[in-house]
Amino acid sequence: MDTPAPRRTRIQQEKRELILEAALEVFSTNGFRGSTIDQIAEAAGMSKPNLLYYFRRKEDIHETLMQRLLNTWLAPLRELDDIGDPLTELRSYIRRKLEMARDFPRESRLFANEILQGAPRIMPMLEGELKTLVDEKAAVIKGWMRAGKIARTDPWHLIFSIWATTQHYADFDVQVRAVLGPNRGGDGRFEDAARFLEQLFIDGLKPKS
Amino acid sequence: MDTPAPRRTRIQQEKRELILEAALEVFSTNGFRGSTIDQIAEAAGMSKPNLLYYFRRKEDIHETLMQRLLNTWLAPLRELDDIGDPLTELRSYIRRKLEMARDFPRESRLFANEILQGAPRIMPMLEGELKTLVDEKAAVIKGWMRAGKIARTDPWHLIFSIWATTQHYADFDVQVRAVLGPNRGGDGRFEDAARFLEQLFIDGLKPKS
């Protein structure tokens, strides 16, 4: 099945972490093709041959990074469950996703880069694992609609819109900060976003009559 | 001021267009650093030195492309006007943006790539022209809220959410299609998205009581 449990020394574990941390920084801002091993090595504070001792190819780093990312990235959606009030469930899913955009912006950008480039390295996972999960959760949401707990609409596009609006604050961060300016673009922007998104998804824009 | 009106022959105009078209394709999927002059030249059906006869540096191509993009890209927001019913205005702004994602996905991805990489080449424009325009339109929206025409919320984040949800269908197209599958991921996905987004922005998710 998977890699047969590679035995690693303490130094190997530490150095591999160091490299992955540096590579996350570099890959997430330059994309795979736009990043160089030298850049990653320098960011990790080691020589290029030394880095290649721990990861034999540039692709191996990216692949490892991607595998880790996908697990944590889908965790919030996995938590979306049928127990509890539907509107509250969706609200807290949105909140969790927004928190991830705030706390792990580099992971979000790494993912965005991969998708933008046509997902050449993770396409099977999108069509497999991801689609299965989304279909499953769409069914849950459909159940809520049939029960009259939330408005009837398209569950898949609902999930897309949650992804889009929350990840926007990580992927387009520089634009968000530039437009909001130095006053409103500070640390409070995520709380403003949280408030706005909650209102948007729950009540929409129609004025209360 | 600007470039002093470069006189160009017919061939120059045509070939420059050809190159820009090819470069749009390449840059939008690989980013600036990840793209090579050879790739663009091949996509344009000419030799590398020939391409460099029309654009002396790789950056010149990207810059020209970016300047053109920004004009057309902000056109829909410029059209957002104070005349007419606010909810209708917003609805048609969303529709126009979604049509742009459908008809000009490469332009959207080119822009996304630039922002993802920290907007090194267009930061002044974000803080200048873009911020000014958004602030201006946010004031218009605020007026609608004060007049009770739409619900009170944050106009800036409202604009962000429209950008995010619509551009998502261009930037994350491969993911959207992978998740929707061969049946629902076909040509109809933009109409489904349009229907969903209209409902989301107008009414939200709360069930009609």
Place this chain on the structure above:
DNA sequence: CTAACGTTTGTCCAATCGGTCAAAATTTGC
């Protein structure tokens, strides 16, 4: 202490990168 093993480095390589240049081929103005 030392032999075995794990780690680090300098040097090197072929391929590719952005870009130059002079010469050849073509188009254009008259």
Place this chain on the structure above:
DNA sequence: GCAAATTTTGACCGATTGGACAAACGTTAG
């Protein structure tokens, strides 16, 4: 039709790329 101007090409350049490799350096267990 012909000369001048424009366009196209092949050959080439130095820098950078991903990666190989052997030698040097550290670490650790007995």
